[in-house]
Each structure stands twice: as structure tokens, then as C-alpha cells.
Amino acid sequence: MKPVRVALLGCGVVGTEIVRLLAEQSDDLAARVGAPIELAGIAVRRPDRVRHGVPRELLTTDAMGLATREDVDLVVEVIGGIEPARSLILGALKTGKSVVSANKALLAEDGETLFAAAREFGADLYYEASVAGAIPLLRPLRESLVGDRIHRVLGIVNGTTNYILDQMDTHGAGFAEALEEAQGLGYAEADPTADVEAFDAAAKAAILARLAFHTPVTAADVHREGITEVTAQDVAGAKAVDCVVKLLAICERFEDRGVSVRVYPAMIPRSHPLGSVRGAFNAVFVEAESAGSLMFYGAGAGGAPTASAVLGDIVAVSRNLVSGASGPAETSYAALPVLPMGETITRYHVQLDVADQAGVLAQVAEEFARNDVSIQAVRQEGHGDDAQLVIVTHRAPDRALAATVESLRSHPSVREVASVMRVEGDL
Amino acid sequence: MKPVRVALLGCGVVGTEIVRLLAEQSDDLAARVGAPIELAGIAVRRPDRVRHGVPRELLTTDAMGLATREDVDLVVEVIGGIEPARSLILGALKTGKSVVSANKALLAEDGETLFAAAREFGADLYYEASVAGAIPLLRPLRESLVGDRIHRVLGIVNGTTNYILDQMDTHGAGFAEALEEAQGLGYAEADPTADVEAFDAAAKAAILARLAFHTPVTAADVHREGITEVTAQDVAGAKAVDCVVKLLAICERFEDRGVSVRVYPAMIPRSHPLGSVRGAFNAVFVEAESAGSLMFYGAGAGGAPTASAVLGDIVAVSRNLVSGASGPAETSYAALPVLPMGETITRYHVQLDVADQAGVLAQVAEEFARNDVSIQAVRQEGHGDDAQLVIVTHRAPDRALAATVESLRSHPSVREVASVMRVEGDL
Numbered sequence: 001m002k003p004v005r006v007a008l009l010g011c012g013v014v015g016t017e018i019v020r021l022l023a024e025q026s027d028d029l030a031a032r033v034g035a036p037i038e039l040a041g042i043a044v045r046r047p048d049r050v051r052h053g054v055p056r057e058l059l060t061t062d063a064m065g066l067a068t069r070e071d072v073d074l075v076v077e078v079i080g081g082i083e084p085a086r087s088l089i090l091g092a093l094k095t096g097k098s099v100v101s102a103n104k105a106l107l108a109e110d111g112e113t114l115f116a117a118a119r120e121f122g123a124d125l126y127y128e129a130s131v132a133g134a135i136p137l138l139r140p141l142r143e144s145l146v147g148d149r150i151h152r153v154l155g156i157v158n159g160t161t162n163y164i165l166d167q168m169d170t171h172g173a174g175f176a177e178a179l180e181e182a183q184g185l186g187y188a189e190a191d192p193t194a195d196v197e198a199f200d201a202a203a204k205a206a207i208l209a210r211l212a213f214h215t216p217v218t219a220a221d222v223h224r225e226g227i228t229e230v231t232a233q234d235v236a237g238a239k240a241v242d243c244v245v246k247l248l249a250i251c252e253r254f255e256d257r258g259v260s261v262r263v264y265p266a267m268i269p270r271s272h273p274l275g276s277v278r279g280a281f282n283a284v285f286v287e288a289e290s291a292g293s294l295m296f297y298g299a300g301a302g303g304a305p306t307a308s309a310v311l312g313d314i315v316a317v318s319r320n321l322v323s324g325a326s327g328p329a330e331t332s333y334a335a336l337p338v339l340p341m342g343e344t345i346t347r348y349h350v351q352l353d354v355a356d357q358a359g360v361l362a363q364v365a366e367e368f369a370r371n372d373v374s375i376q377a378v379r380q381e382g383h384g385d386d387a388q389l390v391i392v393t394h395r396a397p398d399r400a401l402a403a404t405v406e407s408l409r410s411h412p413s414v415r416e417v418a419s420v421m422r423v424e425g426d427l
Numbered sequence: 428m429k430p431v432r433v434a435l436l437g438c439g440v441v442g443t444e445i446v447r448l449l450a451e452q453s454d455d456l457a458a459r460v461g462a463p464i465e466l467a468g469i470a471v472r473r474p475d476r477v478r479h480g481v482p483r484e485l486l487t488t489d490a491m492g493l494a495t496r497e498d499v500d501l502v503v504e505v506i507g508g509i510e511p512a513r514s515l516i517l518g519a520l521k522t523g524k525s526v527v528s529a530n531k532a533l534l535a536e537d538g539e540t541l542f543a544a545a546r547e548f549g550a551d552l553y554y555e556a557s558v559a560g561a562i563p564l565l566r567p568l569r570e571s572l573v574g575d576r577i578h579r580v581l582g583i584v585n586g587t588t589n590y591i592l593d594q595m596d597t598h599g600a601g602f603a604e605a606l607e608e609a610q611g612l613g614y615a616e617a618d619p620t621a622d623v624e625a626f627d628a629a630a631k632a633a634i635l636a637r638l639a640f641h642t643p644v645t646a647a648d649v650h651r652e653g654i655t656e657v658t659a660q661d662v663a664g665a666k667a668v669d670c671v672v673k674l675l676a677i678c679e680r681f682e683d684r685g686v687s688v689r690v691y692p693a694m695i696p697r698s699h700p701l702g703s704v705r706g707a708f709n710a711v712f713v714e715a716e717s718a719g720s721l722m723f724y725g726a727g728a729g730g731a732p733t734a735s736a737v738l739g740d741i742v743a744v745s746r747n748l749v750s751g752a753s754g755p756a757e758t759s760y761a762a763l764p765v766l767p768m769g770e771t772i773t774r775y776h777v778q779l780d781v782a783d784q785a786g787v788l789a790q791v792a793e794e795f796a797r798n799d800v801s802i803q804a805v806r807q808e809g810h811g812d813d814a815q816l817v818i819v820t821h822r823a824p825d826r827a828l829a830a831t832v833e834s835l836r837s838h839p840s841v842r843e844v845a846s847v848m849r850v851e852g853d854l
Contacts, residue, residue, distance in 0.1 A: 017717070021574070021717065025574075025576065028576070028641075028761075029574065031641070031758060031760040031761070032573050032574075032641070032758055032760075034756075128571060133718075134575075134715070134717065134718030134719060134721065135718075135721055136563070136566075136567035136570075136571030136572065136721070139563075139566060139567065139570055139571050140563035140566065140567060140571075143563075143566055143739065143742075143743050144555060144563030144566050144567075144736070144739045145563065145735070145739055146459050146739050146742040146743065147448070147452070147456065147459075147735060147737075147738025147739045147740075147741060147742045148561075148735045148738065148739065149452065149455070214455075214458070214459070273703075273724060276700075276703055288561070288735065289731075289735075290444070290448065290561065290731040290732060290734055290735035290738070291560075291561030291562075291725065291726070291731075291732050291735040291736070292561060292725060292726040292729075292731070292732050293725060293726065294561065294562055294563070294723075294724065294725035294726075295722070295723075295724040295725065296721075296722075296723060296724075297700060297721065297722040297723075297724065298718065298719060298720060298721035298722065299718070299719040299720065299721075302719075304716075304717040304718075304719070305717060305718050305719050307717055308572070308574060308575045308715065308716075308717035308718035309571070309718070310574075311574025311575065311717070312570065312571045312572055312573050312574045312575065313574075314574060315570075315573040315574045316570050316573065316755070319755050320752070323752065323753060324752070325747070325750065325751070325752025325753065326750060326752065328743070328746050329461075331458060331459055333458040333459075334455075334458075
């Protein structure tokens with residue numbers, strides 16, 4: 001059988017692992033594909049760097065030359081970032097080559113351009129590794145659930161922040177302390193911005209929302225709040241109502257009114273399947289009309305898991321090439337509007353330090369009522385200087401909830417708004 | 428666009444739901460497929476039965492006529508059982524029609540015949556709904572993880588038995604009592620044999636093993652033990668070591684020596700992701716070389732979830748038909764031997780009522796040693812007539828473990844072997 005010729009763009013941790021696996025499992029892969037998979041070349045910036053197990057004669061610094069070379073059938077992009085990755089992928093697609101990419105930032109920023117090019121030139125563009133590492137997630141959304149109507153996707157899609165929040169939950173640590181520990185153990189980078197400010201999770205949310213709702217969504221459409229402001233008090237408040245704070249990527253459909261795509265730290269019941277996702281693990285919970293509730297769980301990052309996802313795509317695309325077929329095209333036919341955060345329906349959990357005097361509860365409740373926010377539960381705790389009100393609202397537009405909190409900040413009976421946290425799941 | 432014409436074989440709970448969804452979501456499905464999906468006919472045994480929302484003019488009792496009719500592109504089989512389902516599917520495949528089936532019993536008994544026919548006639552055969560209802564599982568195994576090496580699949584794939592065992596765990600109920608309650612609530616059938624004797628789980632284990640190991644496995648190859656013998660003492664013993672008893676479908680690869688496919692009640696740590704799967708939910712835990720540990724969780728049965736899985740397959744196959752492609756063919760190229768249970772490596776948790784006398788522990792330990800079984804932990808409990816030894820072994824061939832228990836049954840110091848339960852996961 002004529003081999004499938006693969007060009008690899010980028011050879012860092014993931015790339016090196018792909019090279020290793022392609023060599024080690026070549027017989028198995030050939031049997032599964034129906035043809036051998038051959039490495040045609042590897043584009044790197046620094047060919048002199050030592051890469052164990054990577055054949056030096058395959059290295060080149062001419063990435064575009066390799067990506068568009070005539071003897072290449074399939075281009076695998078593991079460079080990351082927007083450029084030159086975008087130009088290289090477009091170059092490959094335009095010369096009819098199929099592409100496998102792990103590039104969440106690029107897919108979230110400019111997926112439409114890439115998908116349009118793939119359609120136009122009849123090539124496959126697969127990107128399972130871009131969200132939640134090795135957890136099969138995009139293919140299930142794109143193919144298994146394609147006959148269903150997805151209502152909501154709730155995901156823990158960033159291992160670093162989950163590790164930090166888990167430490168805060170388990171040991172009562174503050175954010176700064178937990179971050180430092182995560183950095184020491186290699187779970188967080190020296191510059192943790194992409195993770196803790198939720199840029200990473202927001203890119204993944206955009207990709208998930210697009211697939212779930214057949215609607216174009218970019219990273220810029222995603223409402224994003226990181227975890228740097230999460231306090232020990234937030235976490236303790238969650239604990240008191242048997243919840244845990246998680247950074248959640250939420251893609252939600254509000255019937256035909258539109259979709260909401262957002263990432264923020266929120267309280268979720270410990271009994272929720274996402275509530276027990278510990279450490280740096282990822283999990284994505286999907287609520288669909290017919291399928292009901294589903295969860296996908298696994299390692300969300302790391303060289304080997306990411307390589308596994310890339311390799312799965314390489315095999316799938318290679319099978320398509322061998323059989324002359326192509327995979328399902330991306331559809332964004334539904335083109336639902338993306339709602340601003342203010343119009344998204346959420347719930348708040350608010351802790352207020354209040355003056356210890358008769359009538360405070362009534363005055364505070366009045367403030368919620370004035371904004372048309374209904375209260376589900378209220379708890380009074382402590383006395384004197386420690387007097388606290390803990391309020392959980394019913395569902396309401398986020399704008400009304402935010403306005404309520406804003407007016408409470410300057411309310412004469414409220415000494416301090418000690419904690420504000422959104423709530424997801426049934427509390 | 429030329430429509431995709433679908434013949435439905437069987438119209439019970441799942442079939443009726445499929446008819447409803449095809450009508451209700453026809454616009455969405457057409458957009459996702461690239462062509463409308465049209466119902467060409469529905470084969471039923473009793474056309475006079477009332478079926479809400481099912482067009483009477485589409486009904487026929489001539490199933491084979493419908494399955495092989497010229498204007499049909501895709502045949503959906505939701506009859507279940509071996510015959511006439513097998514003949515109908517073969518008839519459809521031989522006339523070049525693609526097939527979607529939810530029939531676990533047939534796929535587990537005679538999948539090879541069906542797959543061979545699909546290959547020979549260039550047709551698709553999809554069957555996501557046959558295992559774990561709506562949980563996307565077969566496609567991830569078949570496609571997402573196809574570039575990886577799967578070591579082990581551990582599944583809770585039968586909701587009825589999980590419900591019963593969960594009740595036993597939560598309320599300390601005995602098997603008979605928990606079964607009766609499950610029957611009252613509709614979680615168990617009047618004749619619960621297929622569930623409680625694990626025939627259902629064994630069929631699913633065969634299907635999973637085939638996909639995971641690219642090896643032909645039939646239901647007859649699966650070592651099967653049901654849950655009817657599970658006692659309150661077994662469950663209490665598990666609790667004492669922070670474990671829970673689950674009916675597990677286990678597909679395990681022992682390097683190139685072979686694979687083991689088995690279903691039995693076993694103890695698993697509560698902290699294991701499968702340990703918190705409650706009620707009638709299903710979950711499948713996959714351990715792969717590169718991807719690491721993954722879990723898929725959701726509703727394993729019911730009309731709507733099963734219909735969702737079938738519909739996902741209908742869309743996938745329809746897309747293939749529209750683009751003139753076909754899905755990945757089944758491979759069983761690896762053809763690894765299926766090991767007998769005796770050669771499978773497992774661990775036992777044994778509770779012994781023993782004579783309260785010096786030296787019993789030594790005598791019992793000697794029995795394990797004689798069979799080359801190493802003990803990981805032993806605990807002595809109670810005194811006098813209540814004296815008990817609880818032993819957890821290290822991993823050993825099941826044959827050696829079973830022989831040890833057998834010899835303990837007639838050991839003079841052992842009054843009774845009170846409980847024997849295999850252990851999975853790290854204890």
C-alpha cells in the first residue's frame with residue numbers, strides 16, 4: 001500500500017512524543033489505517049537542539065516548504081500560537097493536504113478561516129488535542145451527539161487552575177500560596193497568566209461552543225474571569241453549603257434566544273460529577289436533550305496525552321486519505337447570537353458582613369427585590385462585628401445580580417461584601 | 428439534495444423515539460448531514476398497536492422486503508435478539524445498504540459475520556447504542572484512541588445491577604430485597620436474569636474488548652459471574668476497607684500473552700472514579716498507554732438516550748452516504764488469544780470465620796504460600812465465635828487464588844469462608 005506521508009510542524013514535547021509513537025507503533029498503526037504512516041519531514045526553528053529519537057535527516061527550518069511539499073499528504077501542526085501556525089495550516093490546506101492541529105488559540109481566534117479553507121480545498125482539519133488533551137471530546141460532540149440537541153456544556157478544561165483551586169479547597173490555602181506550590185511542582189508556569197486569567201479556558205470554551213451549537217464563536221465572544229481574585233473566604237463559603245469552587249467553562253443555549261459562552265470561577269455542589277474532579281484532571285459535563293447527562297474525564301494536558309489525541313486524529317485522517325473520503329465538515333449553520341454576560345441567566349452566592357441590628361435582613365432583601373432578584377435561601381451567622389448574611393439567589397439575569405451586589409456595596413447596613421460567587425448546578 | 432432514505436426495523440420504545448426525533452429535528456439534521464433524512468418505512472410485527480406520532484402508512488410487516496428495498500439507503504435495526512435481526516441486517520448489507528444497530532446480543536454473538544458482510548459489500552455498520560446507551564464510547568475507542576495502546580477497560584455497563592448494588596451499599600439491604608425494590612421502580616425487569624446473571628454486561632464486554640484490542644471476541648469468550656450471590660457481608664467487608672462492590676466488565680491486555688475479558692462483582696476503592704457512579708448510571712474507565720486514564724459517564728439505558736446514540740449513528744452514516752465515503756472498517760488484525768479465567772491475574776479479598784486459637788493466622792498464611800499467593804494485608808477481628816481473618820492478596824493468577832480459597836474451605840482452622848471478592852483498582 002502507498003504510505004501516508006506526514007509532515008510534522010514543531011518538535012517540542014508533544015512533537016517528540018509523536019515521532020516516538022509513530023516509530024514504536026508503526027506496525028499497529030499501519031494495520032489500523034490500511035497503509036503505513038511515514039514521516040516525511042519535521043520543521044523546527046532550532047535544528048541543533050538535541051531531540052532524542054528524532055531522525056536529524058528529517059529536520060528542516062523551512063516550515064512552509066515542508067507544509068506544501070508535493071510528497072506530503074498530511075500536515076501535523078504542534079507549534080502553537082497564531083503565527084506562523086495559521087499561514088502554515090492555510091498553506092497546507094490550499095495545496096490539498098489534510099491537517100491535524102493541537103492549536104486551541106488559533107482555532108478559537110480564527111477557526112472560521114481555517115474551516116472555510118478546509119471546505120474549499122476538500123481537505124480534513126482535525127483538532128481533538130486542542131481541548132482537554134487526550135479526552136475524546138470533540139469527536140463525540142461532532143459525531144456521536146450530532147443527532148441530539150445540546151443544552152449545556154460545563155467543563156473543567158484547565159488543569160493548572162483546577163490544581164490550584166483543589167489545593168485551596170483541601171488545605172484552606174490562599175490563591176498566592178497555592179499558585180506558588182503549583183509552580184514548584186511544575187503544574188503552573190513561571191508566567192501563569194494564560195491559565196489563571198482563564199485565557200486558555202476561554203479558547204477551549206469557544207471551540208466547544210462552536211461544536212455544541214453549530215454556531216461560530218471566537219475567543220473574543222467568551223466572557224472571561226480568572227481565578228486570581230478567588231479568596232479563602234470564597235472557598236470556605238462554598239464548603240459551608242457543600243460546594244466546591246471550580247473554574248468552569250460554560251457553553252449554554254437559551255433556546256433560540258442565543259447562546260452564552262463564559263468562563264469564571266463558580267460554586268458547584270460536591271455531589272455533582274464535576275465536584276469530585278481533583279488535582280490537574282479535566283472533565284467536561286454535557287447536558288443533551290435525549291442523551292441526558294454525560295461526562296468525559298481524564299488528563300487534560302501533558303506530552304503523552306496530547307500526543308495520543310494527535311495520533312488518533314492522524315489515524316482518522318489517514319484512513320480518510322486511504323479510502324478517498326473526507327471527515328464530516330464543520331457546520332455553523334445555526335449561527336445563534338452570542339448573548340452578552342448581562343443577559344445570561346445565572347445565580348449568585350453572596351456573603352455580606354453586616355451591622356448587627358434589627359431589620360438588616362429586611363433591608364438587604366429589599367435591595368434584591370428592587371432588582372427583581374428572588375432569594376432562594378438566606379442564613380444569618382455570628383453576632384456583633386462578626387454578623388454575616390449568606391444569600392443564595394434564584395436564577396436571574398446576570399446584569400440584575402451584578403446591579404444588586406453593586407448597590408449593596410454602598411448600602412448603609414452592609415459593612416462589606418465579603419464574597420460574591422456564581423453558582424452552577426442544583427444547590 | 429437527494430434525501431437519505433431510512434428504513435426502521437422495530438418500533439418499540441426506542442424506535443418510536445427515533446421516529447419522533449427524526450420528525451422534530453428534521454431541519455437541524457438536514458443541515459448537519461447536508462441532505463434531508465426521510466423515513467422510507469417501518470417494519471413491525473403488530474401494525475395495529477397504537478404508536479403515537481408514528482405514521483401508519485409507513486408501517487409494514489414485511490421486514491426483509493423493507494430492509495432490501497431499492498429506495499432505501501440506510502437500515503436501522505432496533506428489534507434486538509439474534510433472529511430475525513441477523514438475517515435482516517445481512518440482507519440489508521448484501522444489497523449495499525448501510526446499517527445502524529443497537530443490538531448488543533447479536534454483535535457480541537456474531538459480530539464477525541456482520542463486519543465481514545459490511546466490508547465485502549462496502550457498507551457501513553455502526554452500533555454506538557449497543558453499549559452504554561447514549562455515552563459516546565465506541566466511537567472514541569474506534570476512532571479517538573485508535574492511535575493509542577489500550578491496556579484496560581473497566582466498565583459499569585449495566586444500570587440495573589449498579590442500582591441494586593448501590594442500594595445494598597447505601598442501605599445495607601440484601602440482594603433479594605434490593606432486587607425487589609428495583610423491580611418495583613422499573614429499574615429491573617420481572618425476569619431479571621439477563622441483568623443479574625450478567626449476560627447483558629458480558630455481551631457489552633465482548634464488544635468493548637473487540638474494539639479495544641482489535642481482536643475478535645464473542646460473548647462466549649467472556650468469563651461471566653452475576654451478582655445474585657453477593658451478600659450483605661461482601662458489601663460490608665468492602666466498606667470496611669473503603670471500597671464499594673460493583674459489577675465490572677473488564678477487558679485487560681496482558682502484553683502479547685493475550686487478553687482477558689470478564690464480568691463479575693468486584694471491590695473497587697470508593698476514591699476510584701468508578702466508585703462514585705451511583706444508581707442506574709453507567710461509566711467506563713479506560714487506561715491507555717499515552718492517554719492515561721479516561722472515564723466516560725452517563726445514562727446507560729432508556730428510550731431517549733438510546734435513541735440519541737442511534738440518531739448520532741444515523742447522521743454519521745448519512746454524511747458518509749452524501750459524501751460517497753464510508754466509515755472506518757472494523758479491524759481485528761491483532762487476533763490476540765483470549766485467556767481463560769484461571770490465567771488472568773487478579774486479587775482477592777477474603778473474609779474467614781476462624782477458630783479463636785493461637786497459630787490460626789500462620790496456618791492460613793501457609794495455605795496462601797503453598798499456592799504461591801502473596802498476602803498484601805491481613806486483619807484479625809473479633810474473638811471467640813466471632814473471630815475473623817480478613818485477607819487481601821497481592822496480584823496472582825486467578826487459578827492460584829481460587830485453589831487457595833478451595834483448600835481453605837476444608838481447612839480445620841477455618842469455620843467458614845464468609846466472603847470472597849475480587850479487587851480491582853489500587854487498594
